[in-house]
Amino acid sequence: MKPPLTPLIEPALLIALRDGTSHGYDLADQIGEMLGIDRIDHGNLYRGLRRLEAEGIVTSQWNDDEPGRSKRTYALTEVGEALLAAWAESLRFTHERLTALLKNYERKP
Amino acid sequence: MKPPLTPLIEPALLIALRDGTSHGYDLADQIGEMLGIDRIDHGNLYRGLRRLEAEGIVTSQWNDDEPGRSKRTYALTEVGEALLAAWAESLRFTHERLTALLKNYERKP
DNA sequence: TGACATATGTGTGAGTTACATATATCTTCT
DNA sequence: AGAAGATATATGTAACTCACACATATGTCA
Numbered sequence: 501m502k503p504p505l506t507p508l509i510e511p512a513l514l515i516a517l518r519d520g521t522s523h524g525y526d527l528a529d530q531i532g533e534m535l536g537i538d539r540i541d542h543g544n545l546y547r548g549l550r551r552l553e554a555e556g557i558v559t560s561q562w563n564d565d566e567p568g569r570s571k572r573t574y575a576l577t578e579v580g581e582a583l584l585a586a587w588a589e590s591l592r593f594t595h596e597r598l599t600a601l602l603k604n605y606e607r608k609p
Numbered sequence: 610m611k612p613p614l615t616p617l618i619e620p621a622l623l624i625a626l627r628d629g630t631s632h633g634y635d636l637a638d639q640i641g642e643m644l645g646i647d648r649i650d651h652g653n654l655y656r657g658l659r660r661l662e663a664e665g666i667v668t669s670q671w672n673d674d675e676p677g678r679s680k681r682t683y684a685l686t687e688v689g690e691a692l693l694a695a696w697a698e699s700l701r702f703t704h705e706r707l708t709a710l711l712k713n714y715e716r717k718p
Numbered sequence: 719t720g721a722c723a724t725a726t727g728t729g730t731g732a733g734t735t736a737c738a739t740a741t742a743t744c745t746t747c748t
Numbered sequence: 749a750g751a752a753g754a755t756a757t758a759t760g761t762a763a764c765t766c767a768c769a770c771a772t773a774t775g776t777c778a
Contacts, residue, residue, distance in 0.1 A: 501692070501695040501696055501698070501699045502699065503699040503700070503702045503703045503706075504613070504616030504617070504699075504703060505703060505706060506765085506766070507613030507616065508613065508706070508707070508710065511710065512710060515710065515713055515714050518714075523725075523726090524725075524726065524727090525724065525725050525726075526724095526725095534706070534709065534710060534713065535706050535710070536702070536705075536706055541766080541767065541768080542725085542726075542727080543726090543727070543728075543729090543767095543768085543769090543770090544765085544766070544767080546725095546726060546727055546728095547727085547728090550727095567774080567775070568724065568725075568773095568774055568775055569724065569725040569726070569772095569773055569774045569775080570725080570726085570773090570774090571724095571725065571726085572725090572726075583610070584714075586610040587610060588711070588714050588715075589610070590610045590611065590612040590613075591612070591707065591710065591711055591714075592711060593612045593645070594612045594613060594614060594707065595704070595707045595708065595711060596645075597612070597614060597617070597643075597644050597645055598617070598700065598703065598704045598707060599704065600643065601617060601620065601621060601624065601643060601644070601700065602697070602700055602701060602704060604624055604643065605624050605627075605693075605697050605700075606697075615734085615735070632756075632757090633756070633757065633758095634755060634756045634757075635755095635756090650735075650736070650737080651756085651757075651758085652736090652737085652738090652739095652757090652758070652759075652760090653734085653735065653736080655756095655757060655758060655759095656758085656759090659758095676743080676744070677742090677743050677744055677755065677756075678741095678742055678743045678744080678755065678756040678757070679742090679743090679756080679757085680755095680756065680757085681756090681757075
């Protein structure tokens, strides 16, 4: 019984980015905490970020200022902010449905 | 922006079956109403039901008593009831996470 | 040196989903 | 009677998603 959280990764990502620019590895941590997932799959996350960039949802640029492996820093575009607003509405709907579903389950028959 | 409701179809199905035996087409209606989905994909639903039967979650038998196309009537097994309880726990967790996510989004930055 | 954490990626096979199509029975409208 | 539409069960399939394994680079600490 796995909780269906994977479809929430994209909106969680956008919410994390709304609070400021960040890079993939750090975003994985933030999302993991938000969703209560121990391990976010990094491979798929980076692929997802590139897809979002191709769609104009986020932009990125390399950051070599700090020591260590170069980081690719992502930021939310205006299109991305609009998408997040749409996501929020859709999430509210899902939340409502989940509430109703659980209520239905918990009621005494 | 599609609400991620598809992963909730299986638990919704089990909840519907908990209230009594039913057949595929009718279950599609019940689930659709529970989840606020206009059209449940019948093809995949029937395939899903056969998968659940193979896994011992539900049982089925043909019902030719009523007029019209023969119906295959499904019922929840004990294994299925246990699975539903596990689903409920997992759904509660997802619900919590969704609540937190929306709260995070709605807070003023 | 070797292990581990940080950081960004590619490869891939299994499983899921959306959408189209087929078949059968019954009701309703024209 | 004929056509359309609802009820009911099912198959086919292309596209997509996901989990898991692997590759690569840099820095730290024992």
